[in-house]
Amino acid sequence: MTGKFITFEGPDGAGKTTQMKRAAQALQEKGYEVILTREPGGTEIGESIRSILLDPQNRMSHRTEALLYAAARAQHVEELILPALQAGKVVLCDRFADSTLAYQGYGRGINLNLLNIVNSLAIGSLKPDLTIILDLDPQVGLNRIRNKRLAVAGETEDRIEMEKVEFHQRVREGFLSIALQDPGRYKIIAAGMDEDKVFEKVMACINGVFS
């Protein structure tokens, strides 16, 4: 495998989409072929699963939720991520397997060993070269999202964003615990700083992967 696989994780509203777009542009300017993708989603099947997962009308069991995320991920890996990496591209992915551990594990309380097995089924031996965790107080992130939504008439919160702040706190702590297990792969960046400062740190981490 010749490409690079970089995932972005962190609470809702931490700035993943903002930073990924900027990173993609910077890498393209350096001559890399970049694929920007997201979970759940990234493929037609994945986007269909995404709409089921995020629909606030759906009352869903936690296990169904975990398995649907994994199903979308399996399709994503096989159809898009692996072929892109094999073609030497840089894949920037908005959320990946660690979100399952943080949200369905630390957030919902599903056994982490079981989730690791589900993740292995979905991704096989694929492991990101780098996982950037944008760390932010979840209340700040949720406020950012609410402000963003106010600017777009008719947009409402999705099923996960609607969870109470304690849930999002557990998710945040979850990401930090996961990162401790492999400091080589995970880089934690404080995402409360202004966008340009966060971007400097993001690019420093990404440049490390190419050096």
Ligand SMILES: Nc1ncnc2c1ncn2[C@@H]1O[C@H](COP(=O)(O)OP(=O)(O)OP(=O)(O)O)[C@@H](O)[C@H]1O
């Ligand atoms: N460093 C920052 N400081 C203040 N506001 C920011 C910062 N980074 C991003 N924002 C703003 O916060 C909002 C959420 O950012 P963004 O959509 O990039 O987050 P996200 O992590 O992708 O969120 P989601 O989990 O909802 O996809 C946007 O309106 C964005 O412009």
Ligand SMILES: [Mg+2]
């Ligand atoms: Mg986003």
